[in-house]
Amino acid sequence: MKKNINIAFDGPAACGKSTAAKAAAKALGFLYVDTGAMYRAVAWLSIQRGIDSSDAESLASLAENNPVTLIPDWTISKGYRVVIDGNDITSEITSKEVNSIVSAVAAVSGVRRVLAGQQRDMAAEGGIVMAGRDITTVVMPDAELKIYLDASVDVRARRRYLEEKELGRDVSLDEIKKRLEQRDRIDSERTDSPLMVAHDAVVINSDDMTPVDVLNEVVRLAGERALR
Numbered sequence: 001m002k003k004n005i006n007i008a009f010d011g012p013a014a015c016g017k018s019t020a021a022k023a024a025a026k027a028l029g030f031l032y033v034d035t036g037a038m039y040r041a042v043a044w045l046s047i048q049r050g051i052d053s054s055d056a057e058s059l060a061s062l063a064e065n066n067p068v069t070l071i072p073d074w075t076i077s078k079g080y081r082v083v084i085d086g087n088d089i090t091s092e093i094t095s096k097e098v099n100s101i102v103s104a105v106a107a108v109s110g111v112r113r114v115l116a117g118q119q120r121d122m123a124a125e126g127g128i129v130m131a132g133r134d135i136t137t138v139v140m141p142d143a144e145l146k147i148y149l150d151a152s153v154d155v156r157a158r159r160r161y162l163e164e165k166e167l168g169r170d171v172s173l174d175e176i177k178k179r180l181e182q183r184d185r186i187d188s189e190r191t192d193s194p195l196m197v198a199h200d201a202v203v204i205n206s207d208d209m210t211p212v213d214v215l216n217e218v219v220r221l222a223g224e225r226a227l228r
């Protein structure tokens with residue numbers, strides 16, 4: 001029996017999904033699940049094991065045999081810790097190496113099947129805010145609230161640029177924009193569960209919104225759905 005509504009978020013890279021989903025989960029007392037972290041964990045382990053990102057069969061069995069655990073932790077900025085194969089890899093999932101192969105790993109159908117199954121299990125009881133690329137369309141098409149969070153590539157690149165600078169990383173805005181466009185292309189052109197807008201999703205374009213504006217809108221919509 002479902003105890004609460006579920007909220008599903010999709011959107012392109014660096015659109016502010018994680019920030020919005022995390023804040024909404026915190027405000028509503030829901031569990032926050034960043035599914036991108038699960039694909040990143042499998043990508044990280046594939047590097048450790050020397051598995052090529054084109055070896056679909058080995059990647060699928062790697063995902064099958066090494067479930068990813070997301071441990072809620074509001075004391076760190078991500079809001080969760082990531083554990084796979086006994087390793088806490090929270091700070092490694094956004095490394096350059098992982099960034100460069102994660103879209104290819106996420107395009108493997110066998111990997112998607114395994115992770116989407118685990119994600120559906122997590123959502124069974126309700127009270128989840130889940131963010132990714134196929135959450136509104138494939139993983140939780142029945143979620144009471146489905147949001148497609150969008151922002152132009154220029155705004156996304158600038159936000160990511162400022163984040164990276166803050167972390168003391170030496171980055172170029174142009175390079176970031178190019179990488180975002182490339183990841184968007186892979187995520188939305190793949191054959192299995194491409195990123196797209198679900199027919200019944202609410203589209204929020206955050207170009208001219210602050211994170212607080214987005215949160216307020218999400219909480220307003222969640223309240224409306226909870227009353228239905």
Ligand code: DC
Pocket residue numbers: 013014035036037039040102103104106107131132133134135183187
């Ligand atoms: O949201 P992110 O940047 O952490 O996602 C990492 C990669 O995983 C990105 O290429 C999109 C992909 N992904 C996916 O295909 N499906 C999801 N539900 C979540 C992420």
